[in-house]
Amino acid sequence: MGDSFTGFEKINDILTETISAVENSKEQLFDILGHTRNECRKIENELKKIREKVDTIICEVDKLEIVEKRSRIELANVSKNFHVYNENDIKNAYEKANDLRVQLTLKREEERTLIEKREELETRLKETIKVLEKAEKISKQISVATQYLKGNAEDILSTVGDLSKKQYLGIKIIEAQEEERQRLARDIHDGPAQSMANILVKAQLCEKLLQYDVKRAKEELGSLKDITRINLKDIRKIIYDLRPMALDDLGLIPTLERHIYNFMEENDILVELKVLGDIVGFESAIEIAVFRIVQEALNNVQKHSNARKVNILIEKTFTRLNVSISDDGIGFVIEDKITDKDIRSGGFGLMSMKERAELLNGKLKVKSSPGIGTKIYLSIPLNEEEDIYER
Known part of the structure; x- marks a missing residue:
């Protein structure tokens, strides 16, 4: 009996050290998760701007191609009918066509550069999302392992040789809890937390505007009310998901x-x-x-x-x-x-x-x-x- 008790103590010591090491790693992983999420948002914002620029430059290239084509037709017509047009007309037509050709070349180069930049950002975003997904999966697995290891040593010993349905269900319950915690953390971070930060900035702006621009301050206060109303709606939805009041x-x-x-x-x-x-x-x-x-x-x-x-x-x-x-x-x-x-x-x-x-x-x-x-x-x-x- 004494040997068994000593064995349990050793296992508990091992579990305690293991849990401590896992939890330290968990804190570092949370920092990585936060950094990766911020990186994703940064790339998404940059990608959105690049896509808008690509759309704009494509339209400009299309329009410039039409104008450049017309200038070449005009130059060909002037050159063909040299007896009708004087030397100055021919020179102007040539310079116009040449300028448009240079502009078109530069625009096409700008378009190519932007498209390459867009493709590079899309690739970076995909890779960053994969890293984020892997980090979230590892974080969940670490949380599950920690929760499971925190169980009583005797319970763990008694089930080592018999992994039954109840064990798998227990793990699934813990996984579901961790997924729910992560979902709630994301919902609060991306919703109410961001809105509260925005509310704070707006409130500080209103405080300053009241001294200089009352009309603008009233407009900002109206915007502040709208943000607060949306924030309240998000919080109520989170509470409802936890338990419908x-x-x-x-x-x-x-x-x-x-x-x-x-x-x-x-x-x-x-x-x-x-x-x-x-x-x-x-x-x-x-x-x-x-x-x-x-x-x-x-x-x-x-x-x-x-x-x-x-x-x-x-x-x-x-x-x-x-x-x-x-x-x-x-x-x-x-x-x-x-x-x-x-x-x-x-x-x-x-x-x-x-x-x-x-x-x-x-x-x-x-x-x-x-x-x-x-x-x-x-x-x-x-x-x-x-x-x-x-x-």
Whole structure:
């Protein structure tokens, strides 16, 4: 027993040192990520300007080619009819044609240089994006590894020889959490954080303008209000993605109706919701589970199904809450989506829905075949007697 305890202590020491080293590397990687994102934005802005210049120079070259061609025709005509035109006319026609030819040559060289610059920037942008994607992937993997290593040493030892479905699911959950954290970080950095910086600059500008130009200051204050309004909207969307506040304020059905309305506004997919029974008074855990399962099902429809219509039925009986979600999309082979192998390869959506149902002693079934759409059935017991009877 003492030897085992010593072994655990050694493993914990190794894990502690490993975690410390990984977390130090993680901080450095975050700096690289920030620098690479800034580099991407810088290249994108520069590329946008170059593309505008290329478009402008192409138009100028096209116009100059037409004018230069006319000048050559005019020179040929003057030279051919030398008995009609004097020496000065011929000289002027030649100089005009020669000047236009030189201008056209210079413009074409400028066009070629700009196009090369554009292609170089496009290549740099692609390479930088690849580096950014790799860095984000490594960052996620490091975060997952750190979270996993922080687990109890005994738990790690007990599962080393038996990598089961639950382990893979646990890793997937951590990956999903890290992806969500990264998404939130990007959303906050690119949205509210940038807007707040802009608001600060605008506020400082207004403070100075109030002393010299009141009219301009009022215009800037109006712009400041618009930025603040957009910023507030972005923050509310981020909060809604974390947890819809309407679940607490209005309940499950109004929250689903609002989500379905927004879904139809953003996608060309008709969603019909039908409710049977009095869907109120449920525990918070049940409402959150049902909302997230419906949300995930609609996300899958939007991403994978090519469906035109979705039917959602929510029914409350004396003993159970039943939910049915069906679409008229392309469907899929069900065995390819919810097997253990698929957990490792990325099919986490259906598994997360199933896990949510099982946490509430419920059941989730998926029926689908290529060409006939997909149906998801969710059933959650509302009391222990029903759950015992079902077993």
